[in-house]
Every structure is written in C-alpha cells, then in structure tokens.
Amino acid sequence: MSGYQPDTAAIAGIGETEYTRGTDKSGLQLLMEASLKACADAGIESDAVDGLVMTSRVGTNEDFVAGLGITDLKFHAHIKIGGASPVAGLHLACHAVASGIAERVLVSAGRNAYSSMRLGATDSGPRVVWPGDDIRRNLEYPYGMIAPMQWYSLHANRWFHETNASREGMATVALNTRRHAHLNPRAWFRDRPMSREDYDASPMLVTPFKLLDVCLETDGAAAILVTRADAARRAGGKPPVYVAATAEGHPDSPDDLSNRPDILGMGIGKAAPRALDIAGIRLDELDFAEIYDCFTFIVLRQLEEIGFCQRGEAPDFVANGRIALGGELPLNTHGGLLSQAHISGMNHVVEAVRQLRGDAGQAQVAGAHLGLVTGYGDFGDGAIAILHN
Amino acid sequence: MGNPVQRPLPDIEDPLYQAHFQGLKDQQLRVQQCDACGQLQWPPRDLCKQCHGDRFHWPVMPDQAVVYTYSVVYRAPHPWFKEHLPYAIVVAELENGLRLLGNAFGADVEKIQCGVRVKAHFQHDEDSGVCFLRWVPTTS
Incomplete structure (x- = not known):
C-alpha cells in the first residue's frame, strides 16, 4: 500500500527562468525567479507557500523564507539524488499535501551551472559532489574516472556487450530531441540544426559517447507548486494537472557502479511498477513521455527498465518515428537536457504540465491526456511521475 | 613551463583503505573480508554487508x-x-x-x-x- 490515492495532489503552478549560457544572476536569484513565477501561475501569493522541497545545491529553507516572504513554513526537505531529485521532490510534495503537513509545497531546481562551477568550467578536477566520496577519491579519480560520462560509459559498454543492442538508438534519440527543440522557443538549441552527418562527425569523448550524446550545460531554474487537487480546483486558476502516481527507486549498491551485481539494474526499474500500480494504468495508454536525458543512452535504458521493451530492444523501440511528435509515444517534446537546457529535469516536469494544459505550442501532442516523467541521477537513482489532465 | 600536473591521488592513509594501498605497494591485490562471516567485499565498507560485522582482514586475491x-x-x-x-x-x-x-x-x-x-x-x-x-x- 502506498498510502497515496491517485489524483490527491496536483501541480497548480509552473515557473521557469530564461535558459541561457551566461548570466549575471546567482543561482539563488534564478531559483527565486522561477519560484515566484510558479506561485503567480498557481494564483497564490508567495508568502502563502508553507512547504519547500529543494533539489539544488544552492539555497536553504531560510533563503526561500527570505526570498519569497514565507510566513509559516510547516515542512521542508532537501533531496540529493542528482537528476532524479526534481521528480523525487514532486513525489515527496504530493505525499506532503496528501498527508496534510503542508498545503502549498514549492519544489525547485536550477543553477547557474554554465556560468559558475560545474565540471568543465575549470580544468582542475571534480567539482560535483557525488555519493560515496571515499570510493570516488580513493578508487576512481586516481584512475581518471572523474566525470559522469565516464561512469555511465561503464554501464553503456556492458549493455552493448550483454544485449548486442543496436548502436543506432543513441543517434535516434539525439536527432529526435533536437528536432523537438526546434519547436520550442525556450530551447537553447531552438535554431541549431543537427543532421545525421553532424551527429556522426561529432567527436568521441568516451566510448560510446560522442559530444552530441551529451546534454547541455546551462543557467536557469524551474519550479512547480503542488497542492491538493481539490484546493487547486477551488483556486480557479489554470486547470490543475493531476498526479496519478509517483515513485522513487534506487539501484543495488547505489554509490558504486563497478560492483553492482547487475550493472544494468536501475532505480527506475524498481520505481516504475510501483507507480503504474498506484495509477492503475498500462504503458500503452501513455500519450507522451518526458524521459531524463543527460545522455542519449540513458533514455534508451530507462525505456527498457520501465518496461516499454526488453533489454537491448530500446534502439528498435525508438526507431521509425515512434518517439517523434505525431508518433505513438512522443518523447522529450521540449528538447530535453540534450537540446533545451539542463535544469536537472525539472524542465521535463514543466513540459509535461504544458502538454497537459494544451499550452505546448508547436510541440503540442494532439489530445494529450496522460503523460510520464522520469528523473535519473547519481549512479542510477530513479524517480517517476504519472500525470494527467 | 609551470609545475608538472599531479595525478589525482588517493588517501593511502585512509584507515578503511590503508591495507589495500599497502597491498598494491607489495604487488598484491588485497580486499576486505569480514572476520565474523567471511564475506569478501569491495569497495571496503565500515560494516560487512552480509552480517554487519565491523572487524576485517585483508586477504590477497x-x-x-x-x-x-x-x-x-x-x-x-x-x-x-x-x-x-x-x-x-x-x-x-x-x-x-x-x-x-x-x-x-x-x-x-x-x-x-x-x-x-x-x-x-x-x-x-x-x-x-x-x-x-x-x-x-x-x-x-
């Protein structure tokens, strides 16, 4: 028993900053801007927020109290599972409003990652805080395993070895995501074409990842405001987007890929059946999916672990336009982390809400009723949300 | 010219890893084994993942x-x-x-x-x- 009845909670408001590469604003200023927009979108005063779920490294609950003018904070939490944090934050916020410990919970994500201090901004070594710090420092950094693309390549190369998965799948995801970004005026790569030749010619960084298999670094923030669904309906703003179910999952040995008994095992594989069971839906009922895409290959792996297809089959599953707008399962309709922006996947949640409000512009999925959002973080943590209008 | 760049170094004095790093110097692969139940584990942990024991020795692999x-x-x-x-x-x-x-x-x-x-x-x-x-x- 999850204790969560489908549709108890709803997303009542969304907010995003502009997504840029280069900003004068601090990470905290970006977070506040997105948060204030989410409150305004939900039709509530920001001082009435009474719950906070924070998923960024910047920003404390005190910062949010000061920035938003919160008068009575009843609940707060920080979630630190990397790119799974925003959807895991939505998960927690839904249970918080369902239990009644708070009524208006703000979940935020963002950073000035491009302009400040992520990996790559300098050349002096690891800058991101990872779980299992002693393992990283003693057994991995000395061997030049320092960046996410290197860790995840261990997973990818074993996947190819075990399943003989087609190498075409990663290119399909990269090209499909870029085409969707061209439909989104908020996408960083909205005007930048990518041909198959561009993809093939992009430099190999770490086998099997080419440059165009890797997500963007951007500055920006996004936030959502979660309330009880009945309260959202009474507020009379935009139609609420209902949360049918959420779940979080963690792989075995979550701080160590190398000795994970099954390196293909992922948190989403544990979370997805729980969420589907709570929501009472089947995968083939979904109208679209926003799948966390720090790398092209991790989209394929999530599709498999969620159960859309068997291990090794995702490259075939995504072929022939199935994941394109107009296909059976339009995927990352906003351009994702690969081609819109890296807002730790909160931009995926925001896009799902837009789709279900019918506000997705040129990227609108016709008749969108039921959507899936995932998060993926650290060494395989996962989170999933099933939303509908 | 500048100073030569240093390779990222492990903390070879870290109590949890010390026996392993000494093993490498002796040209041996040593990993953690639980005194109580014999479970081999890598990377090393404070507790045995099988029996939660906290005493270990370091056999050569x-x-x-x-x-x-x-x-x-x-x-x-x-x-x-x-x-x-x-x-x-x-x-x-x-x-x-x-x-x-x-x-x-x-x-x-x-x-x-x-x-x-x-x-x-x-x-x-x-x-x-x-x-x-x-x-x-x-x-x-």
Whole structure:
C-alpha cells in the first residue's frame, strides 16, 4: 500500500527562468525567479507557500523564507539524488499535501551551472559532489574516472556487450530531441540544426559517447507548486494537472557502479511498477513521455527498465518515428537536457504540465491526456511521475 | 613551463583503505573480508554487508581477471590524463566476482573489450609514494 490515492495532489503552478549560457544572476536569484513565477501561475501569493522541497545545491529553507516572504513554513526537505531529485521532490510534495503537513509545497531546481562551477568550467578536477566520496577519491579519480560520462560509459559498454543492442538508438534519440527543440522557443538549441552527418562527425569523448550524446550545460531554474487537487480546483486558476502516481527507486549498491551485481539494474526499474500500480494504468495508454536525458543512452535504458521493451530492444523501440511528435509515444517534446537546457529535469516536469494544459505550442501532442516523467541521477537513482489532465 | 600536473591521488592513509594501498605497494591485490562471516567485499565498507560485522582482514586475491566493463577516454577530465590519451578505465572481475577498477594505457587500449583476460600490474610512483593498479591484457 502506498498510502497515496491517485489524483490527491496536483501541480497548480509552473515557473521557469530564461535558459541561457551566461548570466549575471546567482543561482539563488534564478531559483527565486522561477519560484515566484510558479506561485503567480498557481494564483497564490508567495508568502502563502508553507512547504519547500529543494533539489539544488544552492539555497536553504531560510533563503526561500527570505526570498519569497514565507510566513509559516510547516515542512521542508532537501533531496540529493542528482537528476532524479526534481521528480523525487514532486513525489515527496504530493505525499506532503496528501498527508496534510503542508498545503502549498514549492519544489525547485536550477543553477547557474554554465556560468559558475560545474565540471568543465575549470580544468582542475571534480567539482560535483557525488555519493560515496571515499570510493570516488580513493578508487576512481586516481584512475581518471572523474566525470559522469565516464561512469555511465561503464554501464553503456556492458549493455552493448550483454544485449548486442543496436548502436543506432543513441543517434535516434539525439536527432529526435533536437528536432523537438526546434519547436520550442525556450530551447537553447531552438535554431541549431543537427543532421545525421553532424551527429556522426561529432567527436568521441568516451566510448560510446560522442559530444552530441551529451546534454547541455546551462543557467536557469524551474519550479512547480503542488497542492491538493481539490484546493487547486477551488483556486480557479489554470486547470490543475493531476498526479496519478509517483515513485522513487534506487539501484543495488547505489554509490558504486563497478560492483553492482547487475550493472544494468536501475532505480527506475524498481520505481516504475510501483507507480503504474498506484495509477492503475498500462504503458500503452501513455500519450507522451518526458524521459531524463543527460545522455542519449540513458533514455534508451530507462525505456527498457520501465518496461516499454526488453533489454537491448530500446534502439528498435525508438526507431521509425515512434518517439517523434505525431508518433505513438512522443518523447522529450521540449528538447530535453540534450537540446533545451539542463535544469536537472525539472524542465521535463514543466513540459509535461504544458502538454497537459494544451499550452505546448508547436510541440503540442494532439489530445494529450496522460503523460510520464522520469528523473535519473547519481549512479542510477530513479524517480517517476504519472500525470494527467 | 609551470609545475608538472599531479595525478589525482588517493588517501593511502585512509584507515578503511590503508591495507589495500599497502597491498598494491607489495604487488598484491588485497580486499576486505569480514572476520565474523567471511564475506569478501569491495569497495571496503565500515560494516560487512552480509552480517554487519565491523572487524576485517585483508586477504590477497589472484591477479588474473576478466574485463567486466570498460571505458576508453578520448577527452581528459583532468589535465594529468591529457598526455595519456586515449586511456582505458577497466573494471576487471576476479573469479570470485569482485571487481577492481584500474587503468590500461598504451597503443592497444582500443582493443579492450568485455570478456578480455587481464593481469594486474602494479605501477609505483616514486614522487607520491602511491602504487596504481593497471590491468594488462594477457596474450593467450
């Protein structure tokens, strides 16, 4: 028993900053801007927020109290599972409003990652805080395993070895995501074409990842405001987007890929059946999916672990336009982390809400009723949300 | 010219890892084994994952393994590795299932594949006093 009845909670408001590469604003200023927009979108005063779920490294609950003018904070939490944090934050916020410990919970994500201090901004070594710090420092950094693309390549190369998965799948995801970004005026790569030749010619960084298999670094923030669904309906703003179910999952040995008994095992594989069971839906009922895409290959792996297809089959599953707008399962309709922006996947949640409000512009999925959002973080943590209008 | 770039170094005095790093200096692969139940585990942990015991010894493992997974790196994530490109990160699996991570350098790193048999080599660095693990394909 999850204790969560489908549709108890709803997303009542969304907010995003502009997504840029280069900003004068601090990470905290970006977070506040997105948060204030989410409150305004939900039709509530920001001082009435009474719950906070924070998923960024910047920003404390005190910062949010000061920035938003919160008068009575009843609940707060920080979630630190990397790119799974925003959807895991939505998960927690839904249970918080369902239990009644708070009524208006703000979940935020963002950073000035491009302009400040992520990996790559300098050349002096690891800058991101990872779980299992002693393992990283003693057994991995000395061997030049320092960046996410290197860790995840261990997973990818074993996947190819075990399943003989087609190498075409990663290119399909990269090209499909870029085409969707061209439909989104908020996408960083909205005007930048990518041909198959561009993809093939992009430099190999770490086998099997080419440059165009890797997500963007951007500055920006996004936030959502979660309330009880009945309260959202009474507020009379935009139609609420209902949360049918959420779940979080963690792989075995979550701080160590190398000795994970099954390196293909992922948190989403544990979370997805729980969420589907709570929501009472089947995968083939979904109208679209926003799948966390720090790398092209991790989209394929999530599709498999969620159960859309068997291990090794995702490259075939995504072929022939199935994941394109107009296909059976339009995927990352906003351009994702690969081609819109890296807002730790909160931009995926925001896009799902837009789709279900019918506000997705040129990227609108016709008749969108039921959507899936995932998060993926650290060494395989996962989170999933099933939303509908 | 500037100072030479230092390779990222482990903390060889870390109490949880000290026996392993001393093992590498002695040209031995030592991993953690629970005194109480005999569970072998890697990476080392404060508690035994099987019985939650907190006393360990450090037996020597065989130096032969098979590549479980790997990565060939073409863009250095740290300046020390720039002059070693491309280099391989190799996760090699021992017969008992434990996997130890090391490097492979040299002209044939692109031949590293899952399933390739490798042997541990121990590369001592005089300046830092640290010994690094290398996995070298065995020709057979």
